[in-house]
Amino acid sequence: MQNWINAYSAMNLRFLFKGLLVTLEISIVSVILSMIFGSILGIVRYTKIPWLSEIVGFIIDIIRNLPLLLIIFFVYFGLPSLGFKPDTIVAAIFAMTVFESMMIAEIIRSGIGAVNRGQLEASRAVGMKYYQAMWHVILPQAYKNMIPALVSQLISLIKDTSLATIIVTPELMQHAQVIYGQNANYIVPMYLALAVLYFIVCYSLSIISRIIDRKMA
Template sequence: MQNFIDAYSWINIRYLLQGLWVTVEVSVASIILSYIFGTILGIIRYANIKYVSAIVGFIIDLIRNLPLLLIIFFTYFGLPNLGFKPAIIEAAILAMTVFESMMIAEIVRSGIVAVDSGQMEGALSNGLSYWQGLRIVILPQAMKNMIPALVSQFISLVKDTSLATIIVLPEMMYHAQIIYGQNTNYIIPMFIALAVLYFIVCYALSLLAKYLDKRMSYR
């Protein structure tokens, strides 16, 4: 019990929260960037543009089928060979964005596919162009269906930032490791604290999503 009291001293908690702040920073940046790029890539893949869609599709499959850990590794250690040396936080955001964009692209594509193909025909016969039909008719419906899958993905993203510990990004998991490095007895208290803090962040995210989901259903 004493271990728990010592482990949860204000200094340690403050250090953990500093890590949480980095986790949130990296997550927010990656969520925004990967949502934008993912949607664009998903549409490109769906749209059947000659060659482009096939190549984009292949890259999406290649990257999303690799463990994120490896992508973080390659970003941080591989890029300097190509003459670009990112800072740790840049490398982390870059790796997360690349990986999560591919995951989201796949969600967006399958979301569009799931919308009845008759809708597009209807839009086209009403004089809309292909892109107009996609933007005005298909995407709004697809986006609504996608929300649960997207939220799951964003929740994964927040937790996956912990993998950047491997390149010594000072996020929450790394800070927890530093704290239990001071005294090895702090490991179980720290893991419990991690569970609670990640839960709070991720659950808030999923509540937000549920709220959005409900609002969209009423329309």
């Protein structure tokens, strides 16, 4: 029992929460960038622009089928050979943005495809240009339908930040490893703390998603 009390000392808990803040920072920045790039790539793939859509689709299919860990390794260990050496947090954000952008691009593409084609045709019929119809009519409806899938992807992203510990990113998992590295008796308490913290964050997002979904229904 004393080991558990010591494991959850004020100093250790503060250290864990610092790691949680880094995890949230990586997740928030990555998801914002992923939404921007993923939306662009999804629209490009949906619109079937000659050559460009095929190339984008090919790249998306390749990256979506690679392990995220491999992308993290490539960014952190491979890019320095090309003259760019990011620190661990930047490398984690870069790798996750690349990976998540491809996932979100597919969500966006399928979400746009689920909107009745007549909506686009009606918008064009009243004089809207293609990009105006897409921005003002199609995308708002598509994003509304995609909220559950996008939140699910965000939850996966938060959990995937634990992979960044492999390049010693100071996120939640890495901080827990530092704590139980000082005392092997802290391993179980730290894993339990990790489970609780990840659950609280991810389950909270799920609840928010359901509330938004009900309000927009």
